[in-house]
Amino acid sequence: MLLTSKKKINQAEEEMLNVPQGSWAEIWYELKRNRRAMFGLFFILFLTIMAIFADQIAPYGMREQNLSNALQFPNTTHWLGTDDLGRDILSRMIYGTRVSLTVGVSAVAVSLIIGGILGVVAGYYKGWIDTLIMRFCDILLSIPSILLAIAIVASLGSNLQNLIIAIGISSIPVFARIIRSGVISVKEQEYIEASEALGANDIRIIFKHILPNILSPIIVQSSMGIASAILSAVGLGFIGLGLEASIAEWGTMLNAGRGYIRTHYYLTLYPGLLIMLTVLSFNLLGDGLRDAIDPKMRER
Amino acid sequence: MFRYIVKRILWLIPILLGVSFIVFTIMYLSPGDPVTMILGEGATEEAYQALRTQMGFDQSFIVQFLNYVRGVVFDFDLGRSYVSNRVVLDEILVRLPNTIRLASWSILFATLIGIPLGVISATRPYSKVDNVVMFISLVGVSMPTFWQALLLIILFTSTLGWLPASGFTSWQQMIMPVFALATSSMGTIARITRSSMMDVLDQDYIRTSEAKGVSDGRVIFQHALRNALIPVVTVIGLQFGALLGGAVLTETIFSINGLGTMMVNAIRTRDTMVVQGGVLFIAFIFTLVNLCVDILYAYIDPRIRSQYD
Helix, strand or coil, rough: CCHHHHHHHHHHHHHHHHHCCCCHHHHHHHHCCCCHHHHHHHHHHHHHHHHCCHHHHHHCCCCCCCCCCCCCCCCCCCCEEECCCCCCCCHHHHHHHHHHHHHHHHHHHHHHHHHHHHHHHHHHHHHHHHHHHHHHHHHHCCCHHHHHHHHHHHCCCCHHHHHHHHHHHHHHHHHHHHHHHHHHHHHHHHHHHHHHHHCCHHHHHHEEEEEEHHHHHHHHHHHHHHEEEEHHHHHHHCCCCCCCCCCCCCHHHHHHHHCCCCCCCEEEEEEEEHHHHHHHHHHHHHHHHHHHHHHHHCCC | HHHHHHHHHHHHHHHHHHHHHHHHHHHHCCCCCHHHHHCCCCCCHHHEEEEEEECCEEEEHHHHHHHHHHHHHHHCCCCCCCCCEEHHHHHHHHHHHHHHHHHHHHHHHHHHHHHHHHHHHHHHCCCCHHHHHHHHHHHHHCCCCHHHHHHHHHHHHHHHCCCCCCCCCCCCHHHHHHHHHHHHHHHHHHHHHHHHHHHCCCCHHHHHHHHHHHHHHHHHHHHHHHHHHHHHHHHHHHHHHHHHHHHHHHHHHHCCCCHHHHHHHHHHHCCCCHHHHHHHHHHHHHHHHHHHHHHHHHHHHHHHHHHHH
């Protein structure tokens, strides 16, 4: 009927086999079976390699202009065409992975560290500090994240560091909430009580016993967080709040291509496609990780 | 229920104070000097000092903030634009209808398509249909709104010539912006409907209804969907905020004269008062929408209501 019997059988099977749930090997095993998640993972690896070896891989330099070759449609020398300054689109897309991956990963690091501290303090100590932190998160959440990022970058000026701070700050509350609820659920466990009784101090309990047990939701959220951080960064670049124009950045490329949209569609098509695949890969990986970690979701 | 609503409305006050403090601080850190901006570079020292005092920029940060808040609270005064010297609130109110229309049509569209997609997926989990629907939803979530808008223009304006690429009055002009803005929320709503619906379909009372011989359609729509919708309603409220933010980018592409276009222009001209007022106003609408959602939520779900009665 409505419910797949397969799901039920799998659950029963799992209980019978008594699979060690939550262990990293088990998660990896589950993840490997998920083709979409593996596609995401491989595409991310591919992007990372492009970002690191951009100088070797890209056929042309990032700033290499050739005005006599401006606005060429895709051809054999310029596979994805050239922009209005005669710069090679493919090369700039390859160099652009650097900015996007750096901003994505660093912004998530910012929100993870600040949100993590806030979440742990709120969840571990409870009481007035918890209320204070959570109300602060409520306030931050009531400003749409892209607007907050726009305001910060517009005010501080747009460079790589400010871009990271702006996007990082806007997802602090998301991480704080997830980590807080994780801490609260683990803190109730008996082994925490046991270590308290043994005289372990708060720092030790938090780092040795609590954090390792809430890593999985943090990892899932980080993967999804990188996806949305990249989207925000590209959006900022698109409205002209990105880095200086000579640095290859996907959002800025789309903004530049927008002026030629009626005649030279490829200027917007290819960089956008790469953005979509990148964001999709982080989302697929995040989805896959969540399914692999949460035993309730394992039913393929 | 009444106490709950009053409590929630009172709660708006600290939230909005906090939002204005954050926005004011961010804008305060901005390096531009508004006095020079208004007077131009060639102004005399006396004129400069006089305007500076008149605008209150010689006072401390806290005093400036309190003055701003007092103006907002007692006179609905968000200040004047440094560029056009018009009242910021008027600038906002002129453009508000366009933004609200864009965001509302988008959320309506996203809900009307997203929920059925989620239900279809949840009732056939792990089938081909489910896989395809969920993959499309994820693609929708992963596409930058503005890129999608550009693709639509390439297809429907440049290539086919069916739809106009700018403006926001006729329905032809509305199709592309609404669709571009709605896609991401549609994906999110479909995904959350699916997982919520699957949780509910797993419950004992659904099995009981099935065992009693209630038809599939009745089980899905009468018993399951109503309960599954509760988390979906929350997400729809949150998506509205995302849409108001996303409208900033969509409006600039389709040259829609809304809050987004206003803000982007204000940022380019360093018109701090307009940016500040715009962010504050959007946060205000977003908070109001979520307040309504929470009240609706309490109305639908007696468990929440009972916590406050």
